[in-house]
Amino acid sequence: MSVDARRWPIGRWLALLAVTEAVLLLAALIGSGIALNNLADARNRLLDVIGPQRLAAIQLSTALLNQESGVRGYQLGRQPEFLVPYTDGVRAQGEAVTQLRQLGAVPGTRIGDDLAGVLRAAEAWQAAAAPTIAPAAPPVTAAQVERGRTLFVEVRRALDAQLDHLASIRDAGRAELDSAARFLNAMLVAVAVLVLLLFAVLFFGLRQVITRPILRLAGEVRQVAESDVHRPVHGSGPREIAQLGADVEAMRQRILDEVAELERAHALLDRRTRELERSNADLEQFAYVASHDLQEPLRKVASFCQLLQRRYQGLLDERGEQYIEYAVDGAKRMQVLINDLLAFSRVGRRPGERVLVDTGVLVDDALANLDVALSLSGGKVSRGDLPEVRVEPALMTAVFQNLIGNALKFKGETPPEVRVTAEREGDDWVFSVTDNGIGIDAEYAERVFALFQRLHTRAAYPGTGIGLALCRRIVEHHGGRIWLDTEAPDTTFRFTLPAREDQGDA
Template identity: 85%
Template sequence: MSAEARGWSISRWLTLLAVTEAVLLLAALVGGGIAMSNLTDARNRLLDVIAPQRLGALQLSTALLNQETGVRGYQLGRQPDFLTPYTDGVRAQADAVAQLRQYGATPGTQIGEDLDAVLRAASAWQATVAPTIAPGAAPVTPAQVDRSRTRFEEVRKALDAQIAHLSAIRDTGRVDLDAAASFLTAMLVAVAVLVVLLFMVLFLGLRQVITRPILRLAGEVRHVADQDVRRPVNGGGPREIAQLGADVEAMRQRILDEVAELERAHAMLDRRTRELERSNADLEQFAYVASHDLQEPLRKVASFCQLLQRRYQGLLDERGEQYIEYAVDGAKRMQVLINDLLAFSRVGRKPGEHVVADAGRLVDDALANLEVALSLSGGKVDRGELPEVRVEPALMTAVFQNLIGNALKFKGETPPEVRVAADRDGDDWVFTVSDNGIGIDAEYAERVFALFQRLHTRSAYPGTGIGLALCRRIVEYHGGRIWLDTEAEGTTFRFTIPAGEDNGDA
């Protein structure tokens, strides 16, 4: 195969193969059509021309024999009824002659000349016997009988010659029919052989031109994918396959570049991971210091300030007592802030065991922790049937406690009413904590979940501003999300928890 031919496109190769097959098949079909036409012509000539001619000749022979029989009977018996075969034979002769003329016994043809010879002989015989069968004719003489017999022998000879010629024509027609049938059979065999050869050529051609280059390219790609990604990929064969090989090679180069970039990124990620591990170790140390070393001085400050307050109560002026009260309150708030920050930092850092827990029981635990706040606010908490979820019970209890605690704290003029419910939404449980409190404007829907973000002063509503941030971190740690429903009355928080396959429905 030349280099130019190897550079052909697949469509060009397919066009070449299709045109070649079409030409060969068309030639085979033309030959088959000619063979079928010859067979049809031979069959039609034998059945529609030669057979009716022989039948007409036989009918003519029978008609003349009947005439001779009638004449002979009348000559012997002289009864008019004996001439009936003769008169019927004359009519049958006319019909047979008409049929032969219709099927080609015309002057200038072999069967036409045979027919004319028969008619001449018949006319001569009829002219000889006519005086003997005329009304009132004298009895026939032996000489007339001999003359009639001699004339009819000539009629017989003419009929035999006609029948012999028609038989020869019939035999020739049969030979032509057999030859046409054999030719058609040969053409069908040739078409079948040609179709098989064409399919073989098509198979071998497609295999050589398309299949082998594709398999070779696939082998190179497989070798690159399984063993050596740095080995070049070379595509050959038709233009499309060569272009595909070039595209694969370009993709391999791009993958190598991306792998190199990914390796650099992994190296950087490993370095950042080690730095993060060191930072986490520092945070662990900081948390230890914050939980032990910082709280101990705060406890001492708060304790001694309280001792000063009790010992010198009434001895100091109002401003001095106010200063001591400020110091005690600041120390206590610092302790609460440190505890809240430690709780926020521990979420997800030391994960505990996730177990299937009844959310209703977790809400009850949260209400037990809020028993004092619930009593002071005069509020009421109503919960529906809650499902079982796979969570860390302590963390999820903290979520319910913070949300319900906020509802009790940010109440309106009427006693707070809190509703806890859950609904199934696809693969998640959607929990809702709603109240009839003062509500939150839609513009603060995201701000309330940030650390230390407060919408009110500490004098109006106590707190550190960490509760909702802690709720978001716990919910996201469990694979869910939390948001403020700004369209509901009062304040409504919703959060999702994935519903595992082993979680029961409400």
């Protein structure tokens, strides 16, 4: 088989097998039809022609024998009733001859010639017997009896010849019927053998052309999947299987490329992880320095500036006292900024234990920390039914404290009113902190969560601009997200926390 033939599509192979099978089966069915038709013709000829011909010939022989018996009885007894068999025989002879003529005993045929011979012999005997059975005929003589017997012997010979010929025709018909039956049986056996052969050819052909290439391709793919990913895959057989092999090879190459890219990414990730570890170590060192080494000089600067302010109060001019006040305020703000940066940097670096806690208790703790701000602002804080979640209590308290503190800080002309609620959405709890403050424009919905981002001057509203950034970091550390709901009528911050109690560290 050529390579081009092996590259035929499966549809062409199936079409070739189907056409071949159809042609062979059609030939076998045509042969079977011919054999069946021959069998039907032979059976019809034997049953509808030869059998009735022989039966009519026997009826003719019986009719002539009855005539001969009636003639002999009348010749002996001279009683009219003795001629009844003769007259009945003559009528039966006419019916038998008519039937034989209808069945093909016409002049020019063998059976027709036999019938003509019988009728000639019968007419000669009937002509010789007619004077002896006349009503006023004299008694029959011995010569007449002998002549009648001699002529009827000829009738018997003609009848025997006719029956012998019909018997030979019947035997030939039976032989033809047997031959047609044998031919039909042979054709049926040939059809059965042909069907089995076609199934065998179909099975082994499909196995050779389709199954083996598929198994070969599957074996190569299995070797690639189990042990040797660098082993090339080659498709063989019909066009579809060869194309499948080419597609698998292309996929293998693409996987190798992606694996190589993934290995490079892993190497880069490992390198950056090591760099991040070094950066974290530097950050730890910085945090230590910020919390110890930087705080002490700032405290000294603030303390001595305050001493200068108290000791030389009234001795310095207004500008000198203003400079000292600026120095004290700057040192204090620097301390607050350092503390906020330390709090921001510690989130997630050293995760604490997460426990199942009632968020209502966390809100109460936040309100206790905001007691002074709440009293100065004259605000009110209410909350709905709050769920239990698995969190780090200190961090989540800081979230509520920052959000409620911002609501108290950025108040409008009326006393602030803050509402803390929660509702279940799928696998998360969605918390909402709503206030009636000055509000935030939608264009700043993302900017407010950036580090050191302020929408107002420090003189108007104090703060370092780290609070909301710290809230985002804490919420994301717990596997949730936080956003400003710009579609709500009042200022509303929302954040999510996992609702499943078996939620582990994010």
